[in-house]
Amino acid sequence: MSLKNRPITRRTVLRGAGAMVGLPLLEAMRPMSGALAALAPVTDDKPPVRMACLFWPNGCNPKTWTPAKEGKNDELSPILEPLARHKDDFLVLTRLSNQGTFTGDGHYVKDAAWLTGTTIHRTTGADLNAGxxxxxxxxxxxxxxxxxIPSLELGVEPVTTGVDTNVGYTRLYGSHISWxxxxxxxxxxxxxxLAFDRLFRSNAAGRAGHDDLSVLDLVADDTKALRDQVGQHDRRKLDEYLDSVRAIEKRITYEASDRRARYRDDPQARKDIETLGGRVDTYKHDPGRFRERSMNHTDHVRLMLDILLLSLQTDSTRIATFMFGNSVSNKNFSFVEGVKGGHHELSHHENDPDKMAQYQRITIWHLEQCAYLLDRMKQIREGEGTLLDHSMVLCGSALRDGNQHDPHDLPTVLAGRAGGxxxxxxxxAYAKDTPLCNLYVSMLDRVGAPVERFADSTGPLPGLDNPDYTPGPA
Structure with missing residues (x-):
């Protein structure tokens, strides 16, 4: 650490009128050594462990998910190939199941309980109960x-309402994995x-008169003061981080401006906007005949993942979830080469080879987005490692096979090292129908919230550990 560095705490933020920008881990936040240490304020030593849960709906092609052999990730299955460049950074966990979802037909009973491990209450009304x-x-x-922020929940599709008469469940269940x-x-x-503002705008009132200003402009004075306080390495890291914040902000501003221009004089667009709460800047999912002019789906997903990344990088939160889509999502994936149709429709493949191939390509697209997030996390240095080294990223679905609504042997990937x-x-590969909640017990321990049991768990999931790791008390 440069002698110029003056120690600062992990909770240091850049402040301005209506803005509060969290910081990545800097060298100046690490403990000092020698005689100066006694005069320094308390600083954080070890980066915290973060946890992100990424969910995609409708399951996967069950015939092409599981790797051919156990052990090292040397031979990945076709669906997992997008993760090949991260083969040393993730675990493939097979034969895990949510026993609480074995009853009840359809998608909702599985998806709503993906992170609860419970049996949801069957209802067609507002009396939701995830158990x-x-x-x-x-x-x-x-x-x-x-x-x-205690936790951050993100997605790309609006909440769905009404009743799915095929199974007798309210569609509200399909829009939520966090309870x-x-x-x-x-x-x-x-x-x-709005997700960006939640991270960087200190309050709604603080936005008054500053809507057209970048949050970085609002904290410019604090930024200059901090740059003068820290060493050269930290200044370089700070500049790189602020450049990434500005790049995301520009992407958001450009899309919002383009959307306003496109929809300004269209009566149907105004009606759609009013339906979604009267906000001209509210994103729409598959807006009918405007689809060809709507935001690119991949861009939307990656923008949300970049915001999730910032939330973890700045320790704004250590807990985040992201939904690629709602239950029974029939998002049209014709933008993926070789796909012609909607996700839910193709998940009911009836073992037709062509549909199963398209179904597989859609899952591959989802894992490409997961790989994108892992790419970004590995680029961010923290102490002696990376953000990914100090995180857990769970990627999975609550169904094995959308065609059979199969809740057994769920597709599950856990990336990162959780602080070693x-x-x-x-x-x-575990014994058949090993509780998925055993994995959750192990994850909760590593993130600093240990429990003896969770839902139908029978204990922590074996085989995950670094040999030097000792679980904490529940």
Whole structure:
């Protein structure tokens, strides 16, 4: 650490009129050594462990998910190939199941309980009951006080309403994987602009008169003061981080401006906007005849993932979830080469080879987006490692096969090293129908919210550990 560095705490933020920008881990936040240490304020030593859960709907092609052999990730299955460049950074965990979802037909009973491990209450009305708190929200209750935002929930599709008469469940279940109580689903943000503001705008009142200003302009004075306070290495890291924030902000501003121009004089567009709460900057999913002019789906997803990345990088939160789509999502994936049709429709492939091939390509697209996030996390240095080294990223679905609504042997990938407590780079096959919640017990321990049991768990999931890791007390 440069002698110019003056120690600062991990909670240091850049402040301005209506803006509050969190910082990545800097050298100046690490403990000093020698005689100056006694005069320094308390600083954080070890980067915290973060956890992100990425969910895609409708399952996967069950015939092409599981790797051919256990052990090292040397021979990935066709669907997992997008993750090949990260083969040493993730675990493939097979034969895990949510026993609570074995009853009940359709998607909703599986998807709503992906992170709860419970059996949801069948209803066609508003009396929702997931049967328990989701594991991400249990963690948020335990460690959320340590960060400005207890947890961050993101998605890309609006909440669906009404009743799916095929199975007798309200569609509301299909829009949520996070539950703060058995009867309270946690709202997701699907608008990049509002998600960005939640991270960097200190309050709604603070925005008054500053809507057209970048948050970085609002904190310019604090930024200059900090740059004068830290060493050359930290200044370079700070500049790189602020450049990434500005790049995301520009992407958001450009898209919002383009959307306003496109929809300004269109009566149908105004009607759609009013339906979604009267906000001209609210993102729309598959807006009918405007689809060809709507935001590129891949761009939307990656923008939300970049915001999720910033939230973890700045320790604004340590718990995040992201939904690629709602239950029974029939998002049209014709933008993927070789696909002609909607996701849900193709998931009901009836073993037709052509449909199964298209179904597989859609899952590959989802894993390409997961790989994009892992790419970004590996680029961010933290202490002696990277952001990915200090995180857990769960990628999966609540169905094995959309055609059969199969809840057994769920597609599950866990990336990262959780601060050195995970030993990735392997495929581990467990006994048939090993509780998925055993994995959640292990993840909760590593993120600092240990429990003895969670839902139908029978204990922590074996085989994940770095040999030097010792679980904490529940």
């Amino acid at each position: 328990g708190v989701s594991m991400d929200q249990l963690a948020a209750k335990r460690i959320g006080v340590q960060t400005p 703060s109580s058995p009867t309270t689903p946690v709202a997701r943000e699907i608008n990049p602009s 407590t995970l030993s990735p780079g392997r495929h581990i």
